[in-house]
Amino acid sequence: MLKFNKNSQLKLTAALACFITLLFLSISKALKDKAVPNTTTMPLNTTKVPSTSQNTDKSPIPVNQISIPETQIVYWTDSGKSYHLRKDCPTLSRSTNIKSGPFSSCLKDDPCDLCVK
Numbered sequence: 269m270l271k272f273n274k275n276s277q278l279k280l281t282a283a284l285a286c287f288i289t290l291l292f293l294s295i296s297k298a299l300k301d302k303a304v305p306n307t308t309t310m311p312l313n314t315t316k317v318p319s320t321s322q323n324t325d326k327s328p329i330p331v332n333q334i335s336i337p338e339t340q341i342v343y344w345t346d347s348g349k350s351y352h353l354r355k356d357c358p359t360l361s362r363s364t365n366i367k368s369g370p371f372s373s374c375l376k377d378d379p380c381d382l383c384v385k
Contacts, residue, residue, distance in 0.1 A: 338372035350384075351376040357383040 336342075336353075343352040345363045351374045352360055359382055360366055 336371050338370060340371040341368055342371045342374050342376075343368045344374055344376045349376065350378045350380040352380045352383050354383045359383075 340353070343355050343357070343360060343366050344350070345360070345366055348359075348363070350359070351371070355366065355368065357380055359380060
């Protein structure tokens with residue numbers, strides 16, 4: 269039978285407490301990571317959320333308050349750097365080949381400064 273003195277018992281208890289804490293934190297992180305839905309990383313605090321709503325008015329939407337649904341129709345051009353929420357956005361007025369599609373399929377990651385603020 270193993271015998272421990274007081275000092276050894278304290279060290280063993282402290283080591284066990286640290287181990288249990290680390291184990292708990294690891295399990296918590298694993299569960300938290302597993303619970304997060306798979307979303308595409310978006311710039312400037314925008315996120316993709318499943319919904320069918322669209323911005324039908326012509327007012328800009330502040331980026332820090334926007335959640336862009338994956339099904340939201342957005343507009344872009346091959347040569348431009350931004351995506352747009354409105355087809356009649358002034359920055360698209362000179363474009364001849366405007367593409368559109370759901371936000372989830374848009375390869376542009378920069379929101380327009382005029383129609384997505």
